[in-house]
Amino acid sequence: MVTSAFTTTAPMDTPPAASSTPTTRAPLVPAARPPAAGGTRTIIDIENLDFYYGQKQALFDINLKLDDKRVTAFIGPSGCGKSTLLRCFNRMNDLIDDTSIKRGSIKINGIDISRHDVDPIELRKRIGMVFQKSNPFPKSIYENITYGLRIQGIKSKARLDEVVEKSLRGAALWDEVKDRLYESGLSLSGGQQQRLCIARAIAVEPEIILMDEPCSALDPIATAKVEELIHELKNRYTIIIVTHSMQQAARCSDKTAFFYMGKLIEYADTRTIFMNPANSQTEAYVSGRFG
């Protein structure tokens, strides 16, 4: 047990082993990753985005380019707008009355997703989402996975069986549930439920997976499994993860964006954000001095 004075003042998710001086925060920092061959492509391009809930502005002039087949983490204190931005990407904010993008644009693969000829239904088939509170349907594991395909009208049993196995293997859940595919998804443990939700999302073969604090309700072991999974998935999918846990951002992501009060404060390689942030607010946040 570490019982230094540090632990009493720091937020829960700051590792107690680290000392308060930035230079010795080594455990937080991920090993430098080799740059991907052929460089990276921008998949989501956000320009001058202003977002409003009614009259209340939630996002201020966001400019951000997110890389394809990479993990990007959004960090920042509660209410900083990171989840709001995430939910702009698959237009989930449309479901909330009286929300609007008053200025700026979000382009995914070069298409402005606010355009009138963009159908949010089609958009969401290509952009999966995993929620903070795991939300498997109270149906069998099999039906949970096949839900996305069934609503697209796919009925072939052979095809569905194939996708179920592939998705569960993809979500590192197959070995745990292969003998009880027809039991309720709610019979699984919390961490398994969240991985089931990830499997459900990848069953429809999206390009992008949005994760809104996927581990905030999980214990450390389940969290580790989900993070391991994120590592495996990033070769095939673009992953954007909103997290309250700075270690998680440090462990999982290639790039990190720090938000504060609806503004993008800093966006850089994760290593840079944690080791050598350019902005003093970022520095204060990642070192646990506020937020």
Next chain:
Amino acid sequence: MTSDVKNPYASKPTAIRQWENFFFWAFRGATYFVLLCGVAVFGYIVFKGSQTVFRLTPPFVNVAFLTESPETLYVFEHDGKKVEMGDKDYRTFRESEEAKAKAAGQPAPEFKSESYAYSAGGIFPCIVGTVLLVVGSMVIALVLGVASAIFLTEYATQGPIVRAIRLAILNLAGVPSIVFGLFGFGMFVIFFGWNVSLIAGWFTLAFMVMPVIITASEEALKTVPKGFREGSLALGATKWQTIRKAVLPYALPGILTSSILGIARVAGETAPIMFTAAYVVRDKLPWQVDKFSDFFFQGVMALPYHIYVVSSKIPQNEYTERVQYGTAFVFLAIVAVIAAASIILRNKLRSRYKW
């Protein structure tokens, strides 16, 4: 040793303690009083009604009461004995007696009989009519009510207009049932020209329970976790797909709970069907129609209206009392059976769609 120590925790007869006791007994007394009233009402109906419905000899049930139409009861003296007979039996009996007398060359016997309307036969047409009214109006009310509840909670933009609609629906729940009867009479019976008919009664009763169903369905839909909707929509489902597959199944048990209350109300209301659907007496049974469409445009007999008629529209005597309590007993039993069926269905759904 210990007895020397003064007990500081001993109960003190303060005013606060006395009020505590007073209220405990007041509440307890009120509950027992209510219980007593309920037991008295049910007990009286069951006691009186079972005398009509059940028999001490096999088959132990008064089959005629449950399977025949109401008839006029004739009471007369024959061979020094008092005989009770229904209309049809009385006629055949008289004819056979007259024929017997004629064959024997005697003058036709004289029958001094007293007649009591509706006191013989049974209440089968009323049972059928009530079941038809309940089933039909509940189907209409559930379809329209759930549809509007889905629109109000899932589709409509929440704002002053939706709030106004909701308020209007709630107010509708407070409208006295006789007013619904008048509305149905004016709207369906006269304006639509449906006359006194099943379909006019269905819609009148449906409109009467609709507010309850809409309000309860909205509540049931709201209790379905937001995560189900988001999870479904995020997979690219349309709103209707989401409602059908991820919301409605889980709201159904709640909706059914409210409709169970609706069933009791629909079955029990006399006022709305008085001038829209119910006949005092009708010889034909509902399925004895010439063509299928006539089925909807025929009036029916109904249990609550029958109770009303036999208790207040005809001269009272010991023979009508049997019918009154017998009908009331059967009526309670039928409502209980329909409600029990809905409860079983709801519990089945609940265990299938629990979360």
